[in-house]
Amino acid sequence: MKIEFLNLGRQPIANGFRTKDDKSEEQFFDLRIGFDDETNLVSLMGFVDKSKLFNDEYVYVSSGSETMRRHFSAIASMLKARFGPSAILEIGSNDGVFIDNFDPDSTVAVEPCGNFAEITNSKGHKTFSMFWNAQAADAVLAHRGPVDVVFAANCMCHIPELLDAFVAVESVLAPFGIFVFEDPSLDEMIRNYSFDQIYDEHAHIFSVIALSNVLELAGLEIFDVERIGVHGGSNRIYAKRIGDLSHDVTARVGAAIGSEVALGLDSMDTYKLFAQTVRSNCQDLVTTLSRLKNEGHRVIGYGATSKSTVVYNYCGIGPGIIDYISDTTAHKQGKLSPGVHIPVVPPTAGGIEDGVDYAFLGAWNFKKEIMSKEKAFIDRGGKFITHVPSVHVIP
Ligand code: JHZ
Numbered sequence: 001m002k003i004e005f006l007n008l009g010r011q012p013i014a015n016g017f018r019t020k021d022d023k024s025e026e027q028f029f030d031l032r033i034g035f036d037d038e039t040n041l042v043s044l045m046g047f048v049d050k051s052k053l054f055n056d057e058y059v060y061v062s063s064g065s066e067t068m069r070r071h072f073s074a075i076a077s078m079l080k081a082r083f084g085p086s087a088i089l090e091i092g093s094n095d096g097v098f099i100d101n102f103d104p105d106s107t108v109a110v111e112p113c114g115n116f117a118e119i120t121n122s123k124g125h126k127t128f129s130m131f132w133n134a135q136a137a138d139a140v141l142a143h144r145g146p147v148d149v150v151f152a153a154n155c156m157c158h159i160p161e162l163l164d165a166f167v168a169v170e171s172v173l174a175p176f177g178i179f180v181f182e183d184p185s186l187d188e189m190i191r192n193y194s195f196d197q198i199y200d201e202h203a204h205i206f207s208v209i210a211l212s213n214v215l216e217l218a219g220l221e222i223f224d225v226e227r228i229g230v231h232g233g234s235n236r237i238y239a240k241r242i243g244d245l246s247h248d249v250t251a252r253v254g255a256a257i258g259s260e261v262a263l264g265l266d267s268m269d270t271y272k273l274f275a276q277t278v279r280s281n282c283q284d285l286v287t288t289l290s291r292l293k294n295e296g297h298r299v300i301g302y303g304a305t306s307k308s309t310v311v312y313n314y315c316g317i318g319p320g321i322i323d324y325i326s327d328t329t330a331h332k333q334g335k336l337s338p339g340v341h342i343p344v345v346p347p348t349a350g351g352i353e354d355g356v357d358y359a360f361l362g363a364w365n366f367k368k369e370i371m372s373k374e375k376a377f378i379d380r381g382g383k384f385i386t387h388v389p390s391v392h393v394i395p
Pocket of ligand 1: 060064065066201231304305327332363365366
């Protein structure tokens with residue numbers, strides 16, 4: 001049974017950026033998250049209709065940072081060296097930042113957002129514009145036959161019907177095929193109080209414990225796991241068919257599960273404590289930003305992320321505190337952020353403009369990349385603020 005542990009209130013669609021003259025009624029839903037005491041899966045209590053989230057107007061671009069461009073090129077090289085796939089499927093291929101590292105003769109992709117499927121199709125990677133399910137698996141099999149590697153990054157955690165998704169993956173694997181996927185780690189979210197990993201698109205936040213339970217129901221088994229730094233700390237999971245002896249199960253799997261048990265990810269008490277801290281961190285953020293504003297400082301947001309939509313709406317932080325949000329994504333610029341309606345603007349040439357004193361890091365997961373890019377701002381005394389793991393000015 002799934003039991004709620006945190007209610008993040010009424011929230012808009014996290015990537016539902018609005019044009020300034022849009023008079024249509026904005027949609028809100030209740031963002032609540034719970035823990036399933038059987039599978040130990042942490043999931044939203046209610047899912048938003050997926051066609052409202054992922055459609056032909058989807059705005060998030062996976063290649064939007066140097067960090068992620070390098071990340072996908074490195075994993076593609078690693079998969080080629082370690083597994084040498086002759087046929088590879090990517091689920092949730094976005095703008096092709098991963099799949100484009102492979103010869104189109106060996107690829108096939110599934111991507112529900114038509115605007116992005118068009119990009120990868122035009123580059124020669126056959127892309128079915130569908131949600132991942134049994135029908136999409138049939139389309140893949142008809143086009144390319146069974147595949148050696150199925151890859152998905154920041155995609156599996158977006159699928160409410162998780163078991164069906166894993167069953168569909170199993171159905172397209174060649175006899176010794178493997179399934180490699182990466183998503184934000186629940187362990188990292190709990191340790192860092194990064195509650196903004198919870199939003200409409202993230203149907204689940206995965207522990208290795210829960211994944212191991214649900215994959216097993218689909219006939220799959222984890223044989224390796226790596227903790228990777230991207231997106232605030234993620235797990236890369238390697239799974240194979242149960243009974244396939246061609247890949248040894250590494251010691252890392254037991255170690256990851258052991259450290260999650262030590263953190264208490266199999267116990268509701270851990271989640272209740274997490275929720276208490278989240279509530280007090282949010283109050284702290286509002287107090288800190290309001291004080292700075294009242295003292296006459298100019299505060300902006302940096303990165304109009306899905307995560308920041310949750311922070312601004314849960315904590316009630318709007319244009320009265322944050323003047324604007326700077327973001328490099330063309331599709332977000334000139335629009336208003338979801339719910340609280342802070343204007344989103346392109347970055348100023350030469351970095352954060354003079355006169356800004358504080359920048360709240362909506363994209364805290366790119367702290368390193370952003371701070372090195374914004375050296376001039378820091379040198380003239382500008383400060384970045386984050387709420388992860390607790391509210392502080394970054395030294
Ligand atoms: P970023 C999205 O989450 C949505 P978001 C999705 N659900 C998911 O799982 C993850 O991605 C993977 C901007 N930026 O990656 C670009 C700058 O402006 O944290 C992006 O709009 N300047 C699919 O939205 C945003 O910040 C910069 O220098 O939380 C980053 O968004 C850099 C580096 C980024 O994902």
